[in-house]
Amino acid sequence: MGMTISQKILAKHAGRDFVEAGELINCKVDVVLGNDITSPVAIEEFNKLGVDGVFDRDKVVLVPDHFTPNKDIKSAEQCKLMRNFAKEKGITNYFEIGQMGIEHCLLPEQGLALPGDLIIGADSHTCTYGALGAFATGVGSTDMAAAMATGEAWFRVPESIKFVYYGNLPKWVSGKDLILYTIGDIGVDGARYMSMEFTGEVIDNLSMDNRLTMANMAIEAGGKNGIVAPDDITRQYVEKRAKRPYEFLASDADAKYAEIREYDVSKLEPIVAFPHLPENAKKVSEATHVNIDQVVIGSCTNGRIEDLEIAANILKGKRVHPEIRVIIFPGTQQIYLEAMRKGFIESFIEAGAIVSTPTCGPCLGGHMGILASGEKAVATTNRNFVGRMGHPESEVYLASPAVAAASALKGRITPPWEI
Numbered sequence: 001m002g003m004t005i006s007q008k009i010l011a012k013h014a015g016r017d018f019v020e021a022g023e024l025i026n027c028k029v030d031v032v033l034g035n036d037i038t039s040p041v042a043i044e045e046f047n048k049l050g051v052d053g054v055f056d057r058d059k060v061v062l063v064p065d066h067f068t069p070n071k072d073i074k075s076a077e078q079c080k081l082m083r084n085f086a087k088e089k090g091i092t093n094y095f096e097i098g099q100m101g102i103e104h105c106l107l108p109e110q111g112l113a114l115p116g117d118l119i120i121g122a123d124s125h126t127c128t129y130g131a132l133g134a135f136a137t138g139v140g141s142t143d144m145a146a147a148m149a150t151g152e153a154w155f156r157v158p159e160s161i162k163f164v165y166y167g168n169l170p171k172w173v174s175g176k177d178l179i180l181y182t183i184g185d186i187g188v189d190g191a192r193y194m195s196m197e198f199t200g201e202v203i204d205n206l207s208m209d210n211r212l213t214m215a216n217m218a219i220e221a222g223g224k225n226g227i228v229a230p231d232d233i234t235r236q237y238v239e240k241r242a243k244r245p246y247e248f249l250a251s252d253a254d255a256k257y258a259e260i261r262e263y264d265v266s267k268l269e270p271i272v273a274f275p276h277l278p279e280n281a282k283k284v285s286e287a288t289h290v291n292i293d294q295v296v297i298g299s300c301t302n303g304r305i306e307d308l309e310i311a312a313n314i315l316k317g318k319r320v321h322p323e324i325r326v327i328i329f330p331g332t333q334q335i336y337l338e339a340m341r342k343g344f345i346e347s348f349i350e351a352g353a354i355v356s357t358p359t360c361g362p363c364l365g366g367h368m369g370i371l372a373s374g375e376k377a378v379a380t381t382n383r384n385f386v387g388r389m390g391h392p393e394s395e396v397y398l399a400s401p402a403v404a405a406a407s408a409l410k411g412r413i414t415p416p417w418e419i
Helices: 005-014 039-048 073-089 103-109 124-132 141-150 175-186 208-221 232-238 305-315 333-341 344-351 401-410
Strands: 024-028 031-035 060-063 118-121 135-138 152-156 159-166 194-199 225-227 259-264 271-273 281-283 294-298 325-329 376-379 395-398
Touching: 005 024, 005 118, 005 135, 005 194, 005 225, 031 039, 031 103, 031 141, 039 073, 039 141, 060 073, 060 103, 103 124, 103 208, 103 333, 118 124, 118 141, 124 135, 124 208, 124 225, 124 232, 135 225, 141 152, 159 175, 175 208, 175 259, 175 271, 175 281, 194 208, 208 225, 208 232, 208 305, 294 305, 294 401, 305 333, 305 344, 305 401, 325 344, 333 344, 376 401
Parallel strands: 031 060, 031 118, 118 135, 159 194, 159 259, 194 225, 294 325, 294 376, 376 395
Antiparallel strands: 024 152, 271 281, 271 395
């Protein structure tokens, strides 16, 4: 019997020829990732192990991105602990303010996440790197600590669901809409501890930025990982970034799937996820009655250059609604710089939006855009749980950059074709 791409990556890193769903295996990992929320706990646990250093100074990646620039004394102390650990252990890939970005935008950009890799990160959206053909998944801080010491982690081999997207992708419909539609179909636990494998002619023609968006939100359906088999689009993206060898793998024709779901996207329109779950998906044309107070464009889901370009093209030469706050977060310093050179930043500021340094701040209700009681926001982020972006009586509506930008102009959820 053949294997899926996820099984192949796990088998390779376990030193096995074959693994099947349900097996418990121990694997060597290529990358161990932590941020300024999860790393301090991992560092404390690591220090209890009594080892001199991390297993590989080049394979541990530390990115302070959630509460940076530091919003208060506690967050400053968290980052100081992380900074000192990186220096003490000689960690190569530590990214300080000025070089850092939102972690899941930064690692692909820096060539640190590659096809065929096995990546664990103490952040649930580590699944983003599956867009490159890697097996990537989130873990807890104690698992991160053990992996920093040993370079290994254990896994239960997940079953796989194959999602096949076909037809002609309509204008304004993006990877964000595809994944929101999918989560709306299967629910937030529909792929619990499963590998979500995205395939079909639509995926074959989807840009890397859009693939990264889809893989990013696999966890919102309960997925262990999301993954796209690498192809020429992947190769064009990684060959100029990779700092080490990588391997293209693909599922076998006779691989076993727990389920196969097919979607004809030809008549799909942009999707909005209503509060308070990503599965509460509706067509944007069904959401135009919702007045809003704030728009957030950015995050590890939609903070890449294509996302900013879409938003800039809609906002250019116009003014945001006078009662709306619009906050835009480029995913990394490089994305920020490219957006500036292309004139996107000018378009945002002239339209009445503000542009922030890369940070996760508003997405998790940390800083840089907290919602008050009763306020509603359209956000290109990935979660809209109760209190996710601030007060528990606020509401978050998840959408694509196109819908977010159009809504910023009208003051209510708005289809982009109305602009």
